[in-house]
Amino acid sequence: xxxxxTINDQRHELEVEPHRPLADVIRTxxxxxxxxxxxxxxxxxxxxxxxxxxxxxxxLTLAVACDGADVRTVEGEDELxxxxxxxxxxxxxxxxxxxxxxxxxxxxxxxxxxPRPSSAEIRAGMSGNLCRCGAYPAIERAVARAAxxxx
Amino acid sequence: xxxxxxxxxEMEGRYEERWTLVEEDVTPEYADGEELAxxxxxHTRVSAAARVTGGARFISDIDLPGMVHxxxxxxxxxxxxVASLDRAAAAxxxxxxxxxxxxxxxxxxxxxxxxxxxxxxxxxxxxVAADTPDQAERALExxxxxxxxxxxxxxxxxxxxxxxxxxxPEETSRGDVDAALAGAAAxxxxxxxTPTQIQTPLEPHCAVAAWDAGGLTVWSSTQGIFAARDxxxxxxxxxxxxxxxVCEYMGGGFGGKQGCGPEGYMAAELARxxxxxxxxxxxxxxxxxxxxxxxxxxxxxxxxxxxxxxLVGVEGSAVIGVGVHGWVFPVxxxxxxxxxxxxxxxxxxxxxxxxxxxxxxxxxxxMEGTFxxxxxxxxxxxxxxxxPLEIRLRNPAAIEQASGxxxxxxxxxxxxxxxxxxxxxxxxxALRSDGRVRRGMGLASQIWWGGGGPPAHATVRLGKTARxxxxxxxxxxxxxxxxxxxxxxxxxLGVPVGHVRVQAGDTARSGYGPTSGGSMTLASVxxxxxxxxHDVRTQLLDLAADxxxxxxxxxxxxxxxxxxxxxxxxxxxxxxxxxxxxxxLVGHGSRGPNPDGMRVNTFGCxxxxxxxxxxxxxxxxxxxxxxxxxxRIVNPMGAMSQVTGxxxxxxxFALSExxxxxxxxxxxxxxxxxxxxxxxxxxxxxxxxEFVDSPDPHLALGIKGxxxxxxxxxxxAIGNAFAHATGVRVRQAPFTPRRVLEALAG
Numbered sequence: 001x002x003x004x005x006t007i008n009d010q011r012h013e014l015e016v017e018p019h020r021p022l023a024d025v026i027r028t029x030x031x032x033x034x035x036x037x038x039x040x041x042x043x044x045x046x047x048x049x050x051x052x053x054x055x056x057x058x059x060l061t062l063a064v065a066c067d068g069a070d071v072r073t074v075e076g077e078d079e080l081x082x083x084x085x086x087x088x089x090x091x092x093x094x095x096x097x098x099x100x101x102x103x104x105x106x107x108x109x110x111x112x113x114x115p116r117p118s119s120a121e122i123r124a125g126m127s128g129n130l131c132r133c134g135a136y137p138a139i140e141r142a143v144a145r146a147a148x149x150x151x
Numbered sequence: 152x153x154x155x156x157x158x159x160x161e162m163e164g165r166y167e168e169r170w171t172l173v174e175e176d177v178t179p180e181y182a183d184g185e186e187l188a189x190x191x192x193x194h195t196r197v198s199a200a201a202r203v204t205g206g207a208r209f210i211s212d213i214d215l216p217g218m219v220h221x222x223x224x225x226x227x228x229x230x231x232x233v234a235s236l237d238r239a240a241a242a243x244x245x246x247x248x249x250x251x252x253x254x255x256x257x258x259x260x261x262x263x264x265x266x267x268x269x270x271x272x273x274x275x276x277x278x279v280a281a282d283t284p285d286q287a288e289r290a291l292e293x294x295x296x297x298x299x300x301x302x303x304x305x306x307x308x309x310x311x312x313x314x315x316x317x318x319x320p321e322e323t324s325r326g327d328v329d330a331a332l333a334g335a336a337a338x339x340x341x342x343x344x345t346p347t348q349i350q351t352p353l354e355p356h357c358a359v360a361a362w363d364a365g366g367l368t369v370w371s372s373t374q375g376i377f378a379a380r381d382x383x384x385x386x387x388x389x390x391x392x393x394x395x396x397v398c399e400y401m402g403g404g405f406g407g408k409q410g411c412g413p414e415g416y417m418a419a420e421l422a423r424x425x426x427x428x429x430x431x432x433x434x435x436x437x438x439x440x441x442x443x444x445x446x447x448x449x450x451x452x453x454x455x456x457x458x459x460x461x462l463v464g465v466e467g468s469a470v471i472g473v474g475v476h477g478w479v480f481p482v483x484x485x486x487x488x489x490x491x492x493x494x495x496x497x498x499x500x501x502x503x504x505x506x507x508x509x510x511x512x513x514x515x516x517x518m519e520g521t522f523x524x525x526x527x528x529x530x531x532x533x534x535x536x537x538x539p540l541e542i543r544l545r546n547p548a549a550i551e552q553a554s555g556x557x558x559x560x561x562x563x564x565x566x567x568x569x570x571x572x573x574x575x576x577x578x579x580x581a582l583r584s585d586g587r588v589r590r591g592m593g594l595a596s597q598i599w600w601g602g603g604g605p606p607a608h609a610t611v612r613l614g615k616t617a618r619x620x621x622x623x624x625x626x627x628x629x630x631x632x633x634x635x636x637x638x639x640x641x642x643x644l645g646v647p648v649g650h651v652r653v654q655a656g657d658t659a660r661s662g663y664g665p666t667s668g669g670s671m672t673l674a675s676v677x678x679x680x681x682x683x684x685h686d687v688r689t690q691l692l693d694l695a696a697d698x699x700x701x702x703x704x705x706x707x708x709x710x711x712x713x714x715x716x717x718x719x720x721x722x723x724x725x726x727x728x729x730x731x732x733x734x735x736l737v738g739h740g741s742r743g744p745n746p747d748g749m750r751v752n753t754f755g756c757x758x759x760x761x762x763x764x765x766x767x768x769x770x771x772x773x774x775x776x777x778x779x780x781x782x783r784i785v786n787p788m789g790a791m792s793q794v795t796g797x798x799x800x801x802x803x804f805a806l807s808e809x810x811x812x813x814x815x816x817x818x819x820x821x822x823x824x825x826x827x828x829x830x831x832x833x834x835x836x837x838x839x840x841e842f843v844d845s846p847d848p849h850l851a852l853g854i855k856g857x858x859x860x861x862x863x864x865x866x867x868a869i870g871n872a873f874a875h876a877t878g879v880r881v882r883q884a885p886f887t888p889r890r891v892l893e894a895l896a897g
Contacts (some may be wrong), residue, residue: 011273017285034205038353038402039435046353048585060865074205089199091888092792097202098209098353098402110807127833132351132403133629134796 001064007032008076013056016063023058034074034101038130045129046107046142048102049073056111066070072108072115074101095133103129105121107143117145158744159240160604161751163515163669163694164481167376171605174741178678178851180684188640188709191844193788197637197653198400198627207400211432213359221421221431222287224277226269229303229505229817233267233276233296234416241279241293248425251292252277254640256420257386259339262476264413268330270303270475271505272818273440275413280421280429303505305817307447307472310502317503322641323487325553326494331464335455337534343452344883345810347472348445350512352830354402355435356442358411360418365367366393371415372408374403375625375666379411380658382526382634385418386422395659396495398626405800406511407443407629409668428781430537437620439822443510444810447472448482450523460537460545464489468498469520469571477509480516480837485524487553488752489598490546511668513800514859517599518866522804522884524593524865529874538562539871540571542627551750553670559746559849563596563754573759573777573839576778587766590773593871594758595864601856602751602847603782608662608740611640611683613691614735617711617728618650619684624664627677630858632672634678638786639852643684644691645708662741670753670781670856675742677785678851682740690736694727708794746849753860755779755797759836759868763876765895768888770803772836772869782855783846790857794840803830805866806885 003014007030014029026035026049035058037048042060049058050072072078084107087093094100104128110117110125117125122143131139152173160169172267172584181187201207211853217658226233233253242250253276277294281287303312332338352372359370365387373379376396382390396411414431422429424821431443453466483497511517532542547564550557571577571594578594581748621640628634637651698783705716707822712840714721728736745751760774775798784790807828811820819825846853866884874880881894 027212028214030240031204031214033208033214036209036353036402037211037696038355039824040433043435043825043827044353074203085203088203089195092195092788094202094629095631095792095796096199096352096403097207097611098400100202101205123833125830125833130353130829130831132353132405132800132829133792134799134830135792136830136832137795137838139832140835146500 002062005071007071008073017065018062020063020116021059022061022063022066025063026058032075034071034095036101038098045106046099046102048105048129050105053112054104055106062090062143067117073079074104080111084108084142087142087146091138091142091145093135093138099129099131103131103139111147115150155357156744159747161600161602162671163511164600166700171744173743176230176744178682178854182205187642189638189648190785191787192636193786194634194786196247196631196634196649197648197651198633202458205415208403209354209400210359210398211357213352213370213430218288218428218430219280219282219425220284221278221280221429222291222415222749223275223305224291226274226276226294226296227272228300229272230270230301231303232299232301234275234299235297237293237295238293241581243395244286244290244293246282247279247290248427249280249421250277250290251424252421254462256416259386259416260680264416267441271507271508273437273561278417278421280425280891282777294642301816305505305555305812306814307449307470307502310472310504311470311500315503316481317476317501320498320500322496322498323838324496326398327467328440328464328494328496331494332453332455336458336464337531338455338528339527339534340453341527341530342882343450344794345448345519345522346884347447348512348804348808349439349685349810349827350405350407350443350799352407355412355433356408356412357432358415358418359430360415360422362423366854367419368395368397368781369419370397370416371411373398373411374404374408374626374668375410375630376656376658377624377663378409378666379833381417382411383415383534385865387419399656401626401628402615404628404688406515406668410509416830426805435824436822439810440819441507443517445512445519446477446509448519450482450520452486452524454527454531454882456531456535460532460535462541465492466493466496468500470500470502471475472504474504474506474509478511482516482520484517485521485598488548489596490553491548491552498589506812513797513862517530518801518863521595521597521863522870525864526870529593529871537747539594540567540576545568551752554750556748556750559749559751560639560845560847561752561754562843563756566754566756566778566780567596567843569778570756570758576758579875582807587764589763589765589876591762591872591876592760593868593875594756594757595867597755597860597863597872599669599670599753599863600751601674601753602745602850603671603856604745605742607665607675607679607739609676609679609683611687611738613644613687613728613734614729615728617646617724618652619644619646619687620652620654621680622623622661623676623680624661624668625672630667630672630793631786632676634789635673635785636676639677639680640684643688646711655755670858670860673785674850674854674856677854679740679742681852683738686738686740687736698727743851749849751850751855753779753781753855755860755864757864757868759865759872761872763788763873767874768891770806770873770891771887774837775865776839777861778841778843779857779860780843781857782850783853784855785841790842791840793857794861795838796866798838799830799835801862801865802834802836805869806882809885833846
C-alpha cells in the first residue's frame, strides 16, 4: 500500500505491506535506527515515538494506519527533546542507552501535556518505559530537571 | 623486557594458575594523598551524545549491503525427537538463501547448536536466512517438523528426587560441624527458596555475521569480544585474527551475554552458506526460554552460635535447578566466607531439568545464596536476642575463611556501621505498628571478588590537536568503562575528559581486553590505560622540557596547559603538539598480576525500609541505603548508577520476578514482559549510596570492581525488613501478594 509519512519534518512516500508495524518502517524504510524494538509486543516502551503529538508504541502500530501522520523520533530536532537529552546526560539517566530513545519520547509527551509534573506524575507518566539497567532515579531527576529549565 | 610468569587469576570466585605475560612497565601509582583533578570526581558519559540522539549503532541496528535475515526453528516440547524436517520445501521458497539443521553448525562447548533431540521447549533445531524477515518466517513454517514428544522433568523437587545431576554433587567442609553445632547455645534450621530470574537485557541476544576474503566478522551483542573471537575461531577452524568481533554499543547483558552465544554460531554458518551477511536477533520469548537465567535454588541452613553470638558452626546445602546444562555457581559462598567460622560444611546438588541452560546473572550464585544465608543469620540473632547488626559485627572474618589467606583490603565493618548510621538503625523499631500497613527495616552484608587481573592492554596516541585517543580491548556494556578509562587518560595528560576519544569494542584494532564479567573490567583495564597515558605524558613533558629549556621534573600538566611548578611558565599543550605534524606520541600499557598469596574481595552492606500492606499483600520498598567497599572510585557518577541498577534488579528478584513453568507441558508460561514483571520507575525506592573510597594498597591504582556487589545484599535486607515489619518470614522469593498473605495468615 501507498504510505505518506512525515518523519522529523522529512516527507516519505513509501510502498508498505499492510501488516508491517510502524517501528519496522521507521527503522528499515526510513533507516532511522534510533527507535528501538526490545520486545515487539508493546510491553516495554522502547519503541515509543510521537504520532501527531501522541506517544505511541510503534511496534504495535500498523504503519498504514499512520498515513499522512507527522512522526517524531529521537533523531528529530526539537527544543524540548534537546532539553531532555541534555538533562538525561547531566543526570546519567541511562547506562546501556538502549531504552533511552523511548524514555525521551515518553518524556516529551509527558512534559507537553503537563509542563510541571510532580514526582508522582513523572513516575506515573514514565512507568510504561522499562529500563533494565535501573536508571530510574536518574530518569526521574532528568525529567524534573528538564521541566524546571523550561523557558 | 617482557617475561612469562605463572600467576593466579580469578573469575567469579574460580581460581586458576595461568601463564601470564608481564611487561616491564609497572603501573605509575597515584601518590598517597595526591590531589587528583579528574579521577574521583563525577563525570557524565563520554558516549552520552551518541546514546541520547539515536546515533549510537547497537548490534540489532547493524545493516550491511546485501544483508539477509535469520529465523530459528525451536522446539515447542519440553523434550522431543525431531522425526522429520522438510528442508527442501523451505529452501524452495522465494527469498530463502540458506537452510541449516541438526549437525550443520560447529559445536559450542562440545554441544550441538542445532539438534534433532531438543531437550527443552525453545531448543534450536534449524535456522534459515532469507531476504526479508517475513520470508524467513514462512520458511520456518515450510520446514514442517515432525515431533516425537518424550517424557520430561521440569520441577526442581522432582528432579532432585530423581537424582539426575548435571555434574556430581559436591561436599566441602572444614572443622567438625556436627560437634560444633551440638555444643552451640542456639541453632536454627531454615529453608529458603529463590526463583528463576531472567537477565532481561532490553537488546535481545543478537549477531550480524559477514565473511570476506580476510575471514569472518561478527558484530555481537556480547560482554566479551575476545572470548567471542576465540570461540568462533575454534569453531570455524580459523586463526584468531581471521575473526573480527565488534561490539561498540550493546543493549545490556547482566551476565547473560558471555562470549559468542549460539546466535553468533548460527549467523556465521548461515552467512557462510548464503554468501551474504546475516542478521539474527532473538525474540523476547527466546530471552525467557533459551538465553539463560539465574538458576532457582532450594537452600537449607543449620547455623549455630554461642551465647555471645559468635558463630560456631554453619551447615548449608543448595539444590540448584541448572536446566539442561550450565555453570554451577557458588551459592554457598556467603555461608562459607562472609563471617569467621571454623566449622563449616556445604553441599551443592546441581539438578538437571528439561529447561534451557542457566548462565551467569550479576553475582551468580552469591546473590541468591546471600538471600538465604543473611536471613538465616537474622533468625539466629533473634533466637539469641542479639541485634542483627551486632551479630554481624561480632563475627568479622580477618582472613579469607576457605583459603586462610589475608585480604588485600577489607572494610566490611565500616560499611555495616555506616549503613546503620545513615539508615537510623537504632531507631528502627519506631517504624513498626499494628496497622494495616506495617513498616520495618532490615540489613544484609555482601562479599564478592572483583580484583581484576592480567591480561589487559592499552594504547594511547596524542597528535597535533592534543586530543588523545585511547585504544583498548574492552567493551562497554553500559557499565561506564569507556568514561572511567577516559577519566584516567585525562588525569595523566591534563586535558578535559571530553577531549579523550575512546576506541573500544573491536578485536581488530586493539590488544586483548577482558570480558565484562566478575566485576573485573575496570580493575583490569584502568592500570593498563594509566600506564599507556603516563608513557605519553612522560614523552610530552620531555618535549616541553626541551622546548622551554627547563627540567621535565619541574613541569606539570593540567587544564590543557603545561606549567612550571613555580608558576612562571604556562603554555597550552597544543603549543607543543602542534609541532608534531603527522607524528603522534604513542604510549603502551599492560596490566600486571595481583599479589600472590592474598585474596582480593569486595564488601558492602545495605539496609532496606519496606512497607507491607497486610490487606492486599503488596510489599513496597521505600528506601535502600548502600555502602560498598570497592577500592578507589574513579567516576562517582557512574559508580552511583551501578549501585542503583544492582539494587533495582534485586528489588525485582525480591518482589516480582519469577519465571513460571507449566508442570503439565514443561513450557514457560510467562515468556514475555507482560507477565514476567521487572521493576518500573513506579517501583523505585529512594536509594542512598556511599562508598568506602579507600584505594586497595595491594592492587594497581587501588581499584576493585563494582558491577556485582550492589545486587548482592538487597533482597536479603528486604527479607529481613519484612520479618521486622510483620514478625513473620516469607522464606521464598519473590514476595508475591499470595505468598505474603499466606505467610501472614500463618
